[in-house]
Amino acid sequence: MKIPSLLRLSIxxxxxxxxxxxxxxxxxxxxxxxxxxxxxxxEVFEGVxxxxxxxxxxxxxxxxxxxxxxxxxxxxxxxxxxEIVYDPSRVSYEKLLQVxxxxxxxxxxxxxxxxxxxxxxxxxxxxxxxxxRLAEESKLAVEKTKKFKEPIVTEIVQASxxxxxxxxxxxxxxxxxxxxxxxKFNCGRAQRLAQLWGKM
Numbered sequence: 519m520k521i522p523s524l525l526r527l528s529i530x531x532x533x534x535x536x537x538x539x540x541x542x543x544x545x546x547x548x549x550x551x552x553x554x555x556x557x558x559x560x561e562v563f564e565g566v567x568x569x570x571x572x573x574x575x576x577x578x579x580x581x582x583x584x585x586x587x588x589x590x591x592x593x594x595x596x597x598x599x600x601e602i603v604y605d606p607s608r609v610s611y612e613k614l615l616q617v618x619x620x621x622x623x624x625x626x627x628x629x630x631x632x633x634x635x636x637x638x639x640x641x642x643x644x645x646x647x648x649x650x651r652l653a654e655e656s657k658l659a660v661e662k663t664k665k666f667k668e669p670i671v672t673e674i675v676q677a678s679x680x681x682x683x684x685x686x687x688x689x690x691x692x693x694x695x696x697x698x699x700x701x702k703f704n705c706g707r708a709q710r711l712a713q714l715w716g717k718m
Contacts, residue, residue, distance in 0.1 A: 544607040546570060549614050550577060550643035550677050552597035553622040554630025557690040557698060558707060559600045562621045568609025573601045574690075575682040577643060583681055592635045599643065601680045611649055615656040618642065620715050624660065625668035632705040643677035650674070666714070 553559045556574035563572045576589050579596030589596045602614065622640045623630060630638045644650040653674045661670055682688075691698040702708065 544605060546603050547606050547611070548645055549602040549604060549611060549649070550599055550645070550680060551602070551614075551618045552578070552599040552639060552641040552643070553618060554598065554633050554638045554640065554707075555701075555705070556598040556600050556683065556687065558702060559621065560689065561691040561698075562617060563600060563602050563614070566604075566609060566614070566617055568605045568607075568613075570603045570605060572603075573680075573682050574687045575599060575601060575680050576637075577601075577678055577680045578641065578675065582679070586684055586687065589637050590635075592637055595636070596681075597637055597639050597641055598683075599641070599680070601682075611652055612656070615642070615652060619656065619660055621711065622672065623710055623714060624670040624672040625666050625714075627671045631707045631710055639673060640671075641673035641675060643675060645677045650676075664714075 551559065551563075560572045560574050563569055575598075576584050576594070576596035577599045579589070579594040581588065581594040581596070584594045584596055588594050589598065604614065624640055626640075628634065628636045628639050630640060642649075642653045644653050657670060657672065657674065686693070
């Protein structure tokens with residue numbers, strides 16, 4: 519979900535008002551995750567309290583301003599990903615990591631559910647060393663508590679330039695609910711997640 523211009527102005531107004539009243543506004547933070555189809559990851563994270571916006575896009579590749587067709591062809595090196603803006607006073611990065619892990623299959627390289635290719639790899643793109651440390655710790659915790667048959671192959675790499683996807687991809691699950699639900703069911707996402715993590 520991109521932040522509309524009017525909402526951005528409202529956020530700025532709240533920050534300015536807080537500064538005049540002597541209240542320190544909590545700065546917003548950013549998190550970036552790749553978990554296969556960005557339509558599905560957008561739906562998941564938009565339901566988390568404290569998340570301000572979720573934008574579908576592409577990151578981790580070499581080409582500037584790639585299109586969906588170019589990324590889908592597999593030659594740009596990008597992953598379908600979501601960029602999350604969140605309020606750390608309402609939701610922690612650790613909580614976002616928990617949500618991330620429980621909505622991916624961390625055991626499949628270059629694939630998530632029915633979507634195959636390097637662009638569908640799972641990855642955590644950290645923005646600073648604190649996020650890096652927390653991401654590595656969360657991966658170790660998953661390895662200790664969940665005894666998967668296959669090793670965890672989810673990448674943990676430094677965040678690079680994020681390119682928002684085309685407008686028709688943003689909030690796709692809201693704009694095209696029938697097509698989205700049909701895709702999600704036939705992709706076997708919910709079924710596989712239940713096998714991996716149990717009912718959530």
